[in-house]
Amino acid sequence: MKSIDLRSDTVTLPTPEMRRAMYEAEVGDDVYREDPTVNRLEERAAELLGKEAALFVPTGTMGNQVAVLTHSRRGEEVIVEAESHVYLYEVGGIAALSGCQVKTLPGVRGAMDPAAVEAAIRPVNVHFPRSGLVCIENTHNRSGGCVLPQENVAAVAEVAHRHGIPVHMDGARIFNAAVALGRPVAELVAPVDSVMFCLSKGLAAPVGSLLVGSREFIDEARRYRKLLGGGMRQAGVLAAAGLVALELMVDRLADDHANARRLAEGIAEIPGLAVDMATVQTNMVMVDIVDPRFTGRTLVQAFERWGVRCNDVGPRRIRLVTHKDVTAADVELALDAMARAVKAGP
Ligand SMILES: *Cc1c(COP(=O)(O)O)cnc(C)c1O
Numbered sequence: 001m002k003s004i005d006l007r008s009d010t011v012t013l014p015t016p017e018m019r020r021a022m023y024e025a026e027v028g029d030d031v032y033r034e035d036p037t038v039n040r041l042e043e044r045a046a047e048l049l050g051k052e053a054a055l056f057v058p059t060g061t062m063g064n065q066v067a068v069l070t071h072s073r074r075g076e077e078v079i080v081e082a083e084s085h086v087y088l089y090e091v092g093g094i095a096a097l098s099g100c101q102v103k104t105l106p107g108v109r110g111a112m113d114p115a116a117v118e119a120a121i122r123p124v125n126v127h128f129p130r131s132g133l134v135c136i137e138n139t140h141n142r143s144g145g146c147v148l149p150q151e152n153v154a155a156v157a158e159v160a161h162r163h164g165i166p167v168h169m170d171g172a173r174i175f176n177a178a179v180a181l182g183r184p185v186a187e188l189v190a191p192v193d194s195v196m197f198c199l200s201k202g203l204a205a206p207v208g209s210l211l212v213g214s215r216e217f218i219d220e221a222r223r224y225r226k227l228l229g230g231g232m233r234q235a236g237v238l239a240a241a242g243l244v245a246l247e248l249m250v251d252r253l254a255d256d257h258a259n260a261r262r263l264a265e266g267i268a269e270i271p272g273l274a275v276d277m278a279t280v281q282t283n284m285v286m287v288d289i290v291d292p293r294f295t296g297r298t299l300v301q302a303f304e305r306w307g308v309r310c311n312d313v314g315p316r317r318i319r320l321v322t323h324k325d326v327t328a329a330d331v332e333l334a335l336d337a338m339a340r341a342v343k344a345g346p
Pocket of ligand 1: 086141209
């Protein structure tokens with residue numbers, strides 16, 4: 001039986017076009033800035049996001065951590081949403097690498113209240129850390145891929161900038177947000193100073209993320225990338241796949257979003273499972289377990305036996321993610337298998 005992998009959009013395999021582009025990529029030593037394919041990818045990313053410059057990094061985590069290192073100083077405080085990736089899933093990097101402490105604020109589907117951000121900014125006082133950076137996340141992973149309301153992005157950035165504090169966006173899936181809103185990605189990121197986005201998720205490239213911002217910011221970020229061991233050599237082999245991702249894989253994210261919606265509607269009809277449809281905005285579905293026989297862990301195991309793979313993200317919650325290697329027909333097969341699995345019990 002074929003298994004349908006809905007654990008994450010990171011499981012996507014490179015397309016034939018990507019493999020061809022990688023094979024044929026013109027390369028050089030990127031630490032000397034001599035890899036023409038990396039240079040092209042960085043220029044293209046900056047252009048698409050409406051910023052001056054970009055930096056190719058191996059992972060989204062490195063992109064976010066390089067951004068924090070570049071924006072902040074040791075002993076400062078970084079304001080983050082309490083369920084954000086940069087805080088929860090990056091191995092304590094803000095503390096370990098930048099020597100900063102975090103101030104977490106609650107979010108509504110990832111969106112922090114601009115007034116709460118303003119209240120969290122430290123006044124000038126010899127006892128206090130300085131507030132060095134505000135981080136936001138779009139789309140917001142832990143809330144199920146919700147898109148930040150654009151007026152919230154603008155309001156949070158306005159507050160931070162009024163206090164002289166830069167704003168970094170973890171835009172791992174910013175292209176999902178742009179496709180969901182039907183707006184150019186440059187418009188979504190216009191209020192913020194820097195953005196990280198991933199090529200390796202829904203865009204299906206094998207490896208890579210970009211950090212984007214002003215030329216001055218990226219010049220400094222390049223030094224921190226080197227510090228973290230991210231100065232790669234003939235990285236054009238990887239960048240070539242990224243260029244294909246940006247050219248061919250953005251518009252089709254709409255298919256993933258349609259599949260996620262269908263998946264969510266079908267799951268909501270399975271007795272004992274619940275989905276808040278208002279949160280199904282892009283390519284993720286968060287499922288709450290009402291059936292007392294299951295926990296997140298045992299439901300994942302039961303689905304696995306029926307050929308559907310997903311992740312538990314809480315004691316009574318699982319997450320399913322659609323992507324280009326899951327077709328509309330796969331979604332129907334998965335729904336059928338999940339209904340049978342729930343009926344059969346743990
Ligand atoms: C995946 C992800 C990252 C990190 O990307 P990696 O390439 O896995 O290091 C950062 N932020 C969010 C919201 C993500 O989903």
